[in-house]
Amino acid sequence: MKSILKSVPGLVLVTIFIFSSCNTNTISEDVITLNYANNVTPGYYQVIEMYQQLANTFKEAKLIEYGTTDAGKPLHLFVISKNKDFKPESIKKDGKTILLINNGIHPGEPCGIDASLQFANDILLNKNNLKINLDNTVLCIIPVYNVGGALNRSHYHRTGHKSPKESGFRGNAKNLDLNRDFVKCDTKNAVTFTTIFHEWKPNVFLDTHTTNGSDHQYTQTLIAPQHNSMHPIHGKFLTDVMLPELYENMKKGDYEIIPYVKPFDPSSENSYDSSPKNGILSYIQTAKFSSGYTQLFNCLGFMTENHIYKSYYDRVMSAYDFINELLIFTNNHSDEIFENKKQVSEMISQQEDFNLTHTLDTTKYNYIEFKGYEAGMLKSTVTGVERYGYDLTKPYTQEIKYYDYYKPTLIIKKPAYYVIPQAWNEIIERFKLNKIEMKQLSKDTALTVEVYYIENFEDERRQNNGHRVHRNVEVKKDVQQINYYKGDYVVEVNQAWNRYIVEMLEPQAPDGFFAWNFFDPCLESREYFSSYGFEANALKYLNDHPVFKAEFEKKKQDDPEFAENHRAQLAYIYYNSEWNEVSYKRYPVTRINDNVALPIL
Ligand SMILES: [Zn+2]
Secondary structure, three states: OOOOOOOOOOOOOOOEOOOOOOOOOOOOEOOOOOOHHHOOOOOHHHHHHHHHHHHHHOOOEEEEEEOOOOOOOOEEEEEEOOOOOOOHHHHHHOOOEEEEEEOOOOOOOOHHHHHHHHHHHHHHOOHHHHHHHHOOEEEEEEOOOOHHHHHOOEOOOOOOOOOOOOEOOOOOOOOOOHHHOOOOOOOHHHHHHHHHHHHHOOOEEEEEEEEOOOOEOOOEEEEOOOHHHOOHHHHHHHHHHHHHHHHHHHHHOOOOOEEOOOEOOOOOOOHHHOOHHHOEEOOOOOOOOHHHHHHOOOOEEEEEEEEOOOOHHHHHHHHHHHHHHHHHHHHHOHHHHHHHHHHHHHHHHHOOEEEEEEEEOOOOOEEEEEEEEEEEEEEOOOOOOEEEEEEEEEEEEEEEEEEOOEEEEEEEEOOOEEEEOOOOHHHHHHHHHOOOOOEEEOOOEEEEEEEEEEEEEEEOOOOEOOEOOEEEEEEEEEEEEEEEOOOOEEEEOOOOOHHHHHHHHOOOOOOOOOOOOOOHHHHOOOOOOOOOOOHHHHHHHHHHOHHHHHHHHHHHHHOHHHHHOHHHHHHHHHHHOOOOOOOOOEOOOEEEOOOOOOOEO
């Protein structure tokens, strides 16, 4: 559908028009005034004030305050419900779907903030009969998610941007990137978002962004859920129904979209310096990202990436068009979306195997039409050195490969239960926040459990949002009897949110709690041994274990360096003896693979 306002470029005005008869309000003018046509985006207080104005004017709208954020201000949710029902439970009971739009996670990328405001104004006024798209769907909008970042306004935050004249900052009040915080919840923003998300349980989610990646002719690109990374029912619905219809309908309007342009170049570390002519690829949004997080809860999570090199007006209008199309689709396919989620949730609660990691299948691809600009190495006018760049005088259209198939690389069989000692309260808090059902042991109990030892891992080279993320984790399994205490937690892995449970608790999951340092204390030895003090017990151990003693003597003979090193020899004995700390590098969450009866409260 075309942007309704496209014919009104100087848009700082009050538009008069004939209102629809189905609206009980006698409003015929725009309630709010936006200024994106002049490169201006509203500040945080203005945004909230405008939503309040809309809520005061229309009975179908409500502005709700939730919790708090790191800036000490609440998070707002603006709800548009045609039958004025603002209770998520009864909305669900009616079989309606919920579309949640999140804006301003990166406040320097504000076109979604303007677009959502304009769209809320227009749909409430029933311009172009838009309200018909609320028959089966309730629209929820987070006006500005990163409140602290939105309050920190400047012209100079984004070096590549020409517009808008002033906008917010990427980091939140704690200088964290909120689009990396959906697992770890280091911010109050993420905690409050999680509360909203589980109260409203959206079926479809959109997070609005702007990108400065490669240049091309499109004003907007789309990061859709990757179909191989989700349940096949959802994957098939996406590839066969949802994406073709969204792309097709956007093409009919003024802002054709394509998948996000990430050039395919296995030989380069920074593929943004490669030509999209060699193909582009989809990628999997893992759980730390908004859209990846929502998918763990069987919600279809999208991200739009508007293109900073286009005018701010076009960016807002293209975001507006996509919001409109996504709502139209959600409303028209409401029954199917509703049923799919129900079915997927039931099947995932019974699912045995979970794919933790994936790799791109470079042998499979489709062709898509791509409208780009010729690119290559150009001489920099600043440094005189050659750099990669685009020649905007040379547009082209050609078919390119789109790599959109992934293969699983690590498949984990779910246990019947995970056991989480209550000492790991940060995990318990996050599980409770995410509505995971847990039971507690009713008494101190010894349980036979499957344990992981962390054999190896690498740390990311750079600090990542206050963490040093663990990658390429290798584990070894063992079966042990461990003493648990009354009140320790047991998670039965038979829940609709099984993906969240498994992907948070398995130590090899790329965005799990181990990766994000929650279990780092298990990587330290607490007792160890003294080179002097362990001597007597080391000798006794050797004498009590003649087979091991013979191995030890042989190693000394074969390895002269070892034979000269007192500490290395003691360590060799220590690690092979019962003095070795059994809890050292033992991952604290354990697995029970059979459905045994447990003493639970
Ligand atoms: Zn962004």
